[in-house]
Amino acid sequence: MKLLKKICIISFSMISFISFAEVSVIVNKGNTDVINTKLIKRIYLGKVKSFPNGTKVNVLTLKDDASATTVFRQSALKKSNSQFKSYWSKMAFTGKGTPPKKMANDADMINAIKSDVTAIGFVDSTVVTTDVKVVARY
Amino acid sequence: MKKTSLALIIGSLMLCNAAQAADVNFSGYGSIRAGLVLGDDHFPRNFNYDDNIDFKEESLFALQVKTQINDDWSATIILQAKGQDDFELEARWAYLNYELTDETTLTLGRFALPYFRNSDTQDIGYAHNYSVMPRSVYRGQAFDVIEGIRLMHSTFIGDGDITIKGSYGSFSGSTLTALGEVESDINNIMQLSVEYSYDWFSIYFGALNAELDLDINSQLDAALMKSLPGYTVKDGTVYNPKPEQLAVYDMSATYVNEDSATYLSTGFTIDYQQWLFNAEYVTYKIDDSFSEQNKSMYVSLGYRFDKTVVTLVHEDVSYNFDYDNVSSADPYVNAFLTATNNTFLKPNEYDAQGIHIRYDASEGIAYKFEYTYATDKVEGEGASVVTFGIDYVF
Numbered sequence: 001m002k003l004l005k006k007i008c009i010i011s012f013s014m015i016s017f018i019s020f021a022e023v024s025v026i027v028n029k030g031n032t033d034v035i036n037t038k039l040i041k042r043i044y045l046g047k048v049k050s051f052p053n054g055t056k057v058n059v060l061t062l063k064d065d066a067s068a069t070t071v072f073r074q075s076a077l078k079k080s081n082s083q084f085k086s087y088w089s090k091m092a093f094t095g096k097g098t099p100p101k102k103m104a105n106d107a108d109m110i111n112a113i114k115s116d117v118t119a120i121g122f123v124d125s126t127v128v129t130t131d132v133k134v135v136a137r138y
Numbered sequence: 139m140k141k142t143s144l145a146l147i148i149g150s151l152m153l154c155n156a157a158q159a160a161d162v163n164f165s166g167y168g169s170i171r172a173g174l175v176l177g178d179d180h181f182p183r184n185f186n187y188d189d190n191i192d193f194k195e196e197s198l199f200a201l202q203v204k205t206q207i208n209d210d211w212s213a214t215i216i217l218q219a220k221g222q223d224d225f226e227l228e229a230r231w232a233y234l235n236y237e238l239t240d241e242t243t244l245t246l247g248r249f250a251l252p253y254f255r256n257s258d259t260q261d262i263g264y265a266h267n268y269s270v271m272p273r274s275v276y277r278g279q280a281f282d283v284i285e286g287i288r289l290m291h292s293t294f295i296g297d298g299d300i301t302i303k304g305s306y307g308s309f310s311g312s313t314l315t316a317l318g319e320v321e322s323d324i325n326n327i328m329q330l331s332v333e334y335s336y337d338w339f340s341i342y343f344g345a346l347n348a349e350l351d352l353d354i355n356s357q358l359d360a361a362l363m364k365s366l367p368g369y370t371v372k373d374g375t376v377y378n379p380k381p382e383q384l385a386v387y388d389m390s391a392t393y394v395n396e397d398s399a400t401y402l403s404t405g406f407t408i409d410y411q412q413w414l415f416n417a418e419y420v421t422y423k424i425d426d427s428f429s430e431q432n433k434s435m436y437v438s439l440g441y442r443f444d445k446t447v448v449t450l451v452h453e454d455v456s457y458n459f460d461y462d463n464v465s466s467a468d469p470y471v472n473a474f475l476t477a478t479n480n481t482f483l484k485p486n487e488y489d490a491q492g493i494h495i496r497y498d499a500s501e502g503i504a505y506k507f508e509y510t511y512a513t514d515k516v517e518g519e520g521a522s523v524v525t526f527g528i529d530y531v532f
Contacts, residue, residue, distance in 0.1 A: 047292065047294075047299055048240070049240040050240050056209070064501045065501070080498075081501070082445070082498040082504065085264070085501075085502060085531060086264060086265045086266070087265075089167060089259075089262050089264055089265045089531045090259045090262065090265045092165060092202070093165075093167060093200075093202060093216065093231075093259065093262055093265075094249075094250070094258045094259060095214060095231075095233065095235050095243065095245055095249070095290075096243075096290070098163070098204075
């Protein structure tokens with residue numbers, strides 16, 4: 001009985017962990033632009049290609065199977081992974097844009113943002129470091 | 139030859155760039171689809187399936203190679219092999235893109251012609267929830283790629299955005315028409331479309347005009363002389379039998395010779411929570427020819443369940459027969475012309491109701507299933523068509 005209770009607690013805490021995993025959208029610390037959720041959506045859908053200061057955005061994403069990716073696409077873009085892929089395949093195969101570049105993991109994402117003032121990306125909020133600037137949380 | 143050399147130039151440009159270790163990006167899409175008609179009484183014409191299972195008709199593979207030459211210029215080639223063309227490799231897109239501004243892009247080269255709203259993306263099965271885009275509007279357009287220029291501009295209006303596309307160019311090669319595969323020369327293709335999208339809906343208008351030459355003259359002449367013994371056709375003029383031998387008709391009213399064709403289309407989509415609604419209406423006609431005004435449409439309603447999308451589709455093709463080329467003083471010639479218009483076009487009229495199911499199986503892979511009941515209007519006969527397939531992107 002005790003074991004069952006333990007299992008229950010663990011699985012419930014896992015469920016709540018999964019559903020409440022928070023994602024932070026991050027940019028380089030040198031980026032002084034005001035970046036709101038509307039702009040983030042437009043950047044990730046290829047509708048805006050530059051930051052307000054005029055520099056071209058280097059758009060980064062994590063792999064499709066990362067939970068942060070699913071959370072970000074669902075909350076920020078209102079799209080599932082397959083809807084996101086469908087959307088971008090229309091854009092990419094008709095010369096309208098290039099899909100966000102894939103980073104292998106959180107560490108690569110943070111390093112890429114740290115070293116590129118034009119980059120934007122996202123990671124699970126728990127792994128954010130002081131090397132990058134958080135502009136939005138989902 | 140013209141097409142090959144264009145593709146070669148762009149291909150070699152990209153290879154040069156690749157050799158200099160530039161960023162060359164490979165991606166692609168494709169579909170393996172099988173279909174058949176249930177029963178052997180009737181095979182709906184616009185579906186091109188019969189009672190034997192066929193894996194070729196709607197299968198295709200495509201590979202895109204893209205390289206960024208510098209901040210503003212990029213070169214792209216899409217090589218596509220379609221089952222319909224016996225998987226013969228074709229450079230479907232081969233173009234240079236120049237970003238004039240963030241909002242405006244100029245495309246030069248060869249590209250899929252956006253006749254209708256989804257013409258330039260219809261081959262990417264993964265990009266939509268149908269098995270194939272409804273055939274009433276999207277199957278077998280006469281010339282679906284052009285060589286020329288395209289200007290695309292997108293801008294925001296309030297919370298929505300508007301995209302304007304304009305293209306100009308030409309096409310030459312063999313095309314599939316109501317008379318089968320014929321050589322064609324299509325010039326002064328001018329296309330303009332406007333699309334407005336807001337969060338959950340979008341609306342589209344498009345227009346296209348082109349000057350068409352289809353190599354069907356001798357075929358029509360021969361058909362007339364065979365149907366009306368004693369009549370002759372010489373240099374496009376029809377003469378009635380001896381002894382009169384009077385000129386009774388000018389075939390240029392039936393030929394497709396530098397004739398203007400206009401295509402108009404409009405569409406509306408709603409993507410609200412789990413509901414998806416999509417409708418398109420198109421109409422087109424080749425002036426001064428045997429062609430009559432085509433009116434095609436489809437309307438669909440879909441619902442998204444987690445990884446599955448179920449869509450109900452209704453499609454319809456009909457023509458406005460006004461027989462304005464049937465203008466001879468000779469009733470026999472008129473009877474032939476009326477019969478010709480009817481023979482070529484009437485069998486294309488149909489309506490169909492279907493259910494399409496998409497299941498997102500894994501990353502970049504979607505399974506599709508379709509059941510459609512199509513009724514050819516002339517015969518009044520219908521049949522069930524079933525297709526299933528896998529669409530992918532990478």
